[in-house]
Amino acid sequence: MSCKVLEELEEVIRRRIEERNPESYTYRLYSSGIPHIARKVGEEAVEAAVAAIAEGRERLAEEAADLLYHLLVLLNAAGLSLRDVCNVLEKRRK
Numbered sequence: 547m548s549c550k551v552l553e554e555l556e557e558v559i560r561r562r563i564e565e566r567n568p569e570s571y572t573y574r575l576y577s578s579g580i581p582h583i584a585r586k587v588g589e590e591a592v593e594a595a596v597a598a599i600a601e602g603r604e605r606l607a608e609e610a611a612d613l614l615y616h617l618l619v620l621l622n623a624a625g626l627s628l629r630d631v632c633n634v635l636e637k638r639r640k
């Protein structure tokens with residue numbers, strides 16, 4: 547499985563965190579710690595679920611993008627990468 551834009555986004559996230567630029571939302575989110583980032587992921591997941599039920603496909607795509615971005619920041623903060631997730635998915639493949 548490969549998704550170029552996700553891999554590129556993961557790289558941008560990694561760079562923003564390395565740069566420690568306080569103007570970067572990514573760096574500020576990362577600095578807030580895993581419990582806060584995890585809460586944001588939960589909120590974005592709920593927003594995506596609500597969009598799926600009541601707001602239409604376009605809103606769902608936007609909320610899913612927010613969710614994926616926040617999930618990538620959470621993975622980074624936890625010392626994991628998209629590759630680790632892909633490895634799990636590959637092992638599960640039937």
Ligand SMILES: N=c1c2ncn([C@@H]3O[C@H](COP(=O)(O)OP(=O)(O)OP(=O)(O)O)[C@@H](O)[C@H]3O)c2ncn1[C@@H]1O[C@H](COP(=O)(O)O)[C@@H](O)[C@H]1O
Nearest residue numbers: 555558559562569570571572573575586589611612615616
């Ligand atoms: N893909 C995203 C992305 N998706 C969502 N968001 C931000 O996530 C936030 C979510 O909005 P919310 O209303 O839930 O939260 P908020 O009130 O703004 O912020 P909180 O204080 O609640 O955390 C918004 O500020 C969005 O701008 C993102 N911010 C950054 N990126 C990517 O990350 C890259 C680096 O961004 P910077 O770190 O800002 O340079 C960018 O080039 C983009 O590619």
